[in-house]
Amino acid sequence: MANYDWIVVGGGITGAALSYELARQGGSVLLLEKEALPASATRYSYGGLAHWAGKTPLLKALGEEGIQRYRTLSEELEADIHFRELDLLLLVAPGYSVETVEADLADCRIPPQRIPVETACELEPLLQPAALEGVLWAQHGHIHPWLTTLAFRRAFQRLGGSLLFQSVTGLRRQGQRITGVETPADFHGAAQVVVCAGGWTRALLRQAGIYAPIYFTHAESLELEPATVRLRTIVMSAPVQRLELERQAAHPDRDPLWDKPGQELCPPILDVGILQFLDGSIRLGQISRVLTDPQAQLDATSGEAQIRAQVGRYLPQVAQLPGRWCHCLVAFSGDHYPLVGSLPGWEGLQLFSGFSSPLAILPALARRFAQQAYGQADEWLPSLSPARFTAPSPPAPSLEGERTRNCLSPLLR
Template structure:
């Protein structure tokens, strides 16, 4: 059985960035990903870098650190990640007041500014002015998420890291210690196993009899084919309703429901979002559903119609372009902060997951994680440890068998 210092489960943006940083520290690292192009949250991400949006001292610091890192990341990784900075327009969704949304965002690292409908339409001529009762503006970062992930993976391999396309079928466990992983073709051992499996993290841990305070939504969006029409901005309705859905779905009182099949923890929401990548393709979304079965089926045709209808309100020129419905799982915790570090009660097992909005902060956190693992104390990571939920009655390890 091959043995490593680290096994990282999940080759999306979180796992790829973390593997790269651990290899930079000199560790022997195995990165496991089940597919070359998995239908994951990274693959279907908008690619937005909301570095301005943090409200806590931690998220503000990581947002600032993250955007500075992205400005030189293509050079560091020796690959074009399509980094750019764009105008973000935040039209206020029906039923919300501009004043209340503006007040709610006032404590962000860089609070969005209110602009006139006329100014918004100058920035984005394709906007429908009749749909705009109020608009906020911010400067927003953007990358191509999958090109960035590939860049991390390739840089990781140049450092001597091993990338295998294998499905992790289980964790190897001796008592309360995780010693490696199992795949259909063999077993691999490691001093530390880090789960970076996003929305699949909870199911993987539960299969091994391990509880963690991590949940997931089913995210639905449309991937539109490259078009001649060109957007100048990113358009995202405000407020982001997904954050409230995550707060409700991750409430401790609802935790027992997450292990019952066929449950819908709370009603779905639709946050209107429209952006265009450099190749001309577009992303429209997104519906979020708190369904407890990671393989739950939803009505794709109905979802597509709903997304297109809401997108048409703001950008009628793009709402009916040809494309495909996409679906993935998005992990989250109940307090909007990721789970980074050792899981209480377990040796050899760490989490780097629960990022409901990962892109802006993952490279910074991955570097901090790796530096701390090799002896450099970090001021922020202790507050992200899963141990912050240790008081939950559900946190005790499950019995074997």
């Protein structure tokens, strides 16, 4: 039985980044992931970095800090993460006016600019101009999320960190203290266990008799094979419906239903998103469903048809390219902010999860978490503590404003 300072549960991009930062601080860290290439939110991420989209002081500060880190992250991690900055075209969805969407985004860190349809089609010649009712433009960051995850993992291992591909079957507790994790073959002990399991976080905690205000959607997207068709931009519809879906799904009246299998708490939504990676593959999506069973079976044929039909309105040349349907869980909290820190009432247990869209702010939060863990006070992290759902929030301006409208990033996570 090995004992560590830290066990990080979940080896996606959040867990990999946090493990790396904890190891940089000199901690002995074990990172556990069930598979070498899991069908997770990291694997099926768009890789978008909506650093411009924050509307609160916290998200604006972390967005700026995050994009600055990404610009040098390949050098730091000694690996190419395919970082680039692209034109993002926000296509105003039917039923909304461009004036309404523009006004809603006016308080972003870098507000998107309205552009003529003709200009949008010059930036992205594959667009169908007749389908465009209005377009906003922003400069959007982008990485390859899986290559970035691998880069964090390898840098973590160079620092002496341990990576094991084992399923975590449970948390071991002594009273109100978590002492380690169970796997099918072993027990691993640690002074602190950090759960970075994304959409599986709730199920893992509930199995140990622990409640946390964390939820998940079932996200459906398509992964198209590398194509000769070349997209010049990132395309997505606006406003993002998923923000309202999450707000409704996490309403206190619905909370008891989350632990009952077979519940669909809200009607599904489809936010159009189209992005091409440097290898030529294309991501189309996405449908979000609020089903309380994390292992719910979805209709892949129906989901694929719906996505292709909606994308086809805007980019018909792309919509029918060959590819496959993908499905994963995406975690979120009750106020669209991640859960970062100790869970009230428990010792030895921390959360670094609930990121609807982790990428833009992830490097900054992972570094701040690790620095605070080793004695450096942080101005922002107290506002993200899970304790905010059970006690008055710490005095900080970062959570002021309309929580349901804080960013666009959940689609391009």
